[in-house]
Amino acid sequence: MYGSQNQRDFISFTVAEDEKYDNQKVRRRQSCWRAWKQLSRLQRAIFNIMLMLTAVCVVYLLMMPGPGPSELDIDLSRNNRIGGDALNLDDRMQALNVVDDINGQVEDMNQKEGPKRHKKGPPKLNRDRGALAVSLPVHVSGVEIPGRQQHVGDVLDKVPLRIFESREGAAAGALEDNRMGEDEEPVLHVPDDGAANRDEEVKGQQESDPHRDGDPDEESNNEPEERKDDSESQSSIYGPKNEKQEAVVAAFQHAWKAYRAHAWGHDELKPISKTYNEWFHLGLTIIDSLDTMYIMGLDKEFEEARNWVENEMNIKPNVDVNLFETTIRVLGGLLSAYHLSNDEVFLDKAKILGNSLLPAFNTKSKVPHADVNLKTGKAHAPRWGPDSSVSEVSTIQIEFRELSFITKNNIYKDAVDRVMSHLHGLKKVDGLVPIFINANTGQFRQRATLTLGARADSYYEYLLKQWLQTGKSEQIFKEDFEAAMTGVKNRLTRHSGPNNLVFVGELVNEAFSPKMDHLVCFLPGTLALGYHNGLDESYLELARSLAHTCYQMYAQMPTFLSPEIAHFNMLPGTKDDIQVKPADAHNLLRPETIESFFYLYRITKDQVYRDWGWQIFQAFERYTKIPEGGYSSISNVKNPDKPSFRDKMESFFLGETLKYFFLLFSDEPDLLPLDKYLFNTEAHPFPIRTINGAIKH
Ligand code: DMJ
Numbered sequence: 017m018y019g020s021q022n023q024r025d026f027i028s029f030t031v032a033e034d035e036k037y038d039n040q041k042v043r044r045r046q047s048c049w050r051a052w053k054q055l056s057r058l059q060r061a062i063f064n065i066m067l068m069l070t071a072v073c074v075v076y077l078l079m080m081p082g083p084g085p086s087e088l089d090i091d092l093s094r095n096n097r098i099g100g101d102a103l104n105l106d107d108r109m110q111a112l113n114v115v116d117d118i119n120g121q122v123e124d125m126n127q128k129e130g131p132k133r134h135k136k137g138p139p140k141l142n143r144d145r146g147a148l149a150v151s152l153p154v155h156v157s158g159v160e161i162p163g164r165q166q167h168v169g170d171v172l173d174k175v176p177l178r179i180f181e182s183r184e185g186a187a188a189g190a191l192e193d194n195r196m197g198e199d200e201e202p203v204l205h206v207p208d209d210g211a212a213n214r215d216e217e218v219k220g221q222q223e224s225d226p227h228r229d230g231d232p233d234e235e236s237n238n239e240p241e242e243r244k245d246d247s248e249s250q251s252s253i254y255g256p257k258n259e260k261q262e263a264v265v266a267a268f269q270h271a272w273k274a275y276r277a278h279a280w281g282h283d284e285l286k287p288i289s290k291t292y293n294e295w296f297h298l299g300l301t302i303i304d305s306l307d308t309m310y311i312m313g314l315d316k317e318f319e320e321a322r323n324w325v326e327n328e329m330n331i332k333p334n335v336d337v338n339l340f341e342t343t344i345r346v347l348g349g350l351l352s353a354y355h356l357s358n359d360e361v362f363l364d365k366a367k368i369l370g371n372s373l374l375p376a377f378n379t380k381s382k383v384p385h386a387d388v389n390l391k392t393g394k395a396h397a398p399r400w401g402p403d404s405s406v407s408e409v410s411t412i413q414i415e416f417r418e419l420s421f422i423t424k425n426n427i428y429k430d431a432v433d434r435v436m437s438h439l440h441g442l443k444k445v446d447g448l449v450p451i452f453i454n455a456n457t458g459q460f461r462q463r464a465t466l467t468l469g470a471r472a473d474s475y476y477e478y479l480l481k482q483w484l485q486t487g488k489s490e491q492i493f494k495e496d497f498e499a500a501m502t503g504v505k506n507r508l509t510r511h512s513g514p515n516n517l518v519f520v521g522e523l524v525n526e527a528f529s530p531k532m533d534h535l536v537c538f539l540p541g542t543l544a545l546g547y548h549n550g551l552d553e554s555y556l557e558l559a560r561s562l563a564h565t566c567y568q569m570y571a572q573m574p575t576f577l578s579p580e581i582a583h584f585n586m587l588p589g590t591k592d593d594i595q596v597k598p599a600d601a602h603n604l605l606r607p608e609t610i611e612s613f614f615y616l617y618r619i620t621k622d623q624v625y626r627d628w629g630w631q632i633f634q635a636f637e638r639y640t641k642i643p644e645g646g647y648s649s650i651s652n653v654k655n656p657d658k659p660s661f662r663d664k665m666e667s668f669f670l671g672e673t674l675k676y677f678f679l680l681f682s683d684e685p686d687l688l689p690l691d692k693y694l695f696n697t698e699a700h701p702f703p704i705r706t707i708n709g710a711i712k713h
Contacts (some may be wrong), residue, residue: 440492
């Protein structure tokens with residue numbers, strides 16, 4: 017092909033016309049020497065000094081770490097996200113300066129924090145970061161150039177921390193008086209409105225608790241609890257042991273590979289557009305996946321994620337986050353990763369996060385606001401309304417309590433116990449709670465819906481699990497759970513026609529609605545867990561019936577995938593038990609049904625739950641798997657020809673759904689046994705403890 021052979025680089029120069037060109041080596045040497053001799057002594061001295069200075073500068077510049085390509089790339093992509101045009105050279109230089117500033121701040125902060133203590137690194141993990149080659153996208157002026165091969169270690173070393181604080185941080189600093197310093201920790205000021213007596217109900221049961229109350233400023237004086245190192249003996253229980261588990265691990269790797277290639281360090285993968293979605297700027301998918309990878313025996317992936325947490329995660333972004341979501345996914349994910357691996361990197365981050373979330377509890381009622389800014393500590397109601405969701409204010413307790421147990425500082429536990437104490441004192445309908453509560457007044461919203469679905473679901477789940485967390489020592493939680501389950505049976509449970517499916521509906525303005533969210537499918541698992549821990553036998557019966565209904569929500573759809581919401585038929589003469597409205601026909605890769613199958617299989621050993629689970633796993637594979645990588649939620653479970661991808665892979669698909677599949681197919685009796693472990697609502701396992709916080713095993 018023309019021009020493709022013997023290609024070389026050329027330089028050109030001009031020779032004066034009257035000068036004969038003679039480029040012999042001897043002549044070149046002679047003419048240089050002559051020119052040197054013609055210089056005065058002063059000129060030669062100046063020349064020598066200049067030469068030496070240049071040499072020193074060159075050596076210095078060579079030793080300085082220059083801005084790596086990924087620094088510029090990331091900053092440019094950020095500009096693109098906030099609507100910037102293609103950057104010119106000045107912009108690029110400015111971008112590099114910003115990165116330098118940020119790196120300087122990070123260094124300052126790190127110096128303040130002092131060196132990290134590692135009690136013990138993660139066991140049996142390949143720490144050879146250079147061995148991992150990954151194809152990471154390169155962003156240049158917002159345009160992604162895929163497929164550049166780099167060593168992960170190289171890339172991670174160059175990516176600066178705290179990228180997105182550079183501009184927003186400055187603005188926040190100007191606005192907020194109560195802005196916290198990097199190493200400053202918040203103190204929880206809870207106004208006393210005379211409700212201290214109600215607090216005593218919970219506190220009275222904790223008299224033997226030796227933990228002192230304290231503020232987190234003193235927290236560093238406390239040595240974290242001593243941990244038993246059983247990781248070596250435990251390591252053989254992790255990893256797949258049969259074909260179905262191998263299929264689940266392969267699904268995880270398929271999801272992870274795409275997340276890693278297109279969304280690394282961001283919250284969620286968008287697998288169709290091969291980019292990412294940012295929600296809290298906390299790398300949600302990485303954190304939610306940590307313990308799943310650990311349990312699946314994916315050591316290399318775990319190690320890479322762990323290094324991201326240590327070196328790149330910004331745990332205090334200047335972002336308003338949802339208290340509940342951040343607690344269950346991030347605080348929960350970090351604490352369970354710490355518990356499994358004994359790696360203090362996770363605990364260090366968890367402590368900072370716990371402190372950053374505490375300002376949400378600074379309300380008169382002690383019921384927290386829904387949202388809080390992790391950097392400024394400013395908390396507020398959700399943008400869309402005045403009230404907090406009841407499920408959200410009551411599904412943070414296990415994580416905050418665990419943080420107190422580990423740090424031996426009760427500030428976290430006290431904050432969430434006050435909420436439970438307050439909720440306990442409020443008037444309910446047969447043990448059932450409305451879905452909204454106002455953080456200022458502390459009162460439920462009048463006539464709000466009663467449901468086991470969205471905005472109330474995990475209130476009930478955490479009643480039982482708080483009772484279990486401290487070895488069944490706090491009876492108040494058990495009593496409230498039993499009262500609520502009586503309410504569920506009396507007021508919300510019905511049968512559909514023609515197949516007599518048991519379902520749990522809602523009370524809207526006191527009228528019954530036969531609507532059941534897929535979210536309600538957590539309930540069979542929770543009821544089974546209650547039965548397993550000595551509660552009424554009828555709980556298991558109801559759990560089995562409801563699990564069958566949840567299975568039917570999948571099996572009766574042409575895709576074998578459940579809709580987000582089902583309506584059950586209660587009229588005679590209708591053919592289908594389940595009706596799905598067009599707006600409710602989406603599937604978000606949710607875990608609840610598989611979670612319940614896991615509990616029911618563990619407790620009853622009935623093979624049917626594994627068979628049902630395997631059918632659903634295959635449906636996920638068939639309709640939600642994206643061949644090039646990742647899984648996507650879909651818009652229409654009723655149309656197998658056109659399920660319509662929603663271009664989103666939720667972090668809970670890796671954190672919960674695939675984890676519960678893996679556990680459902682496990683025959684390993686020692687893999688997170690239910691008598692020793694408690695799963696938070698995001699499927700992060702926590703140890704069961706005694707009232708004093710000691711781990712039971
Ligand atoms: C998860 O974040 C948690 O399970 C939560 O309790 C409910 N919603 C999602 C999964 O569906």
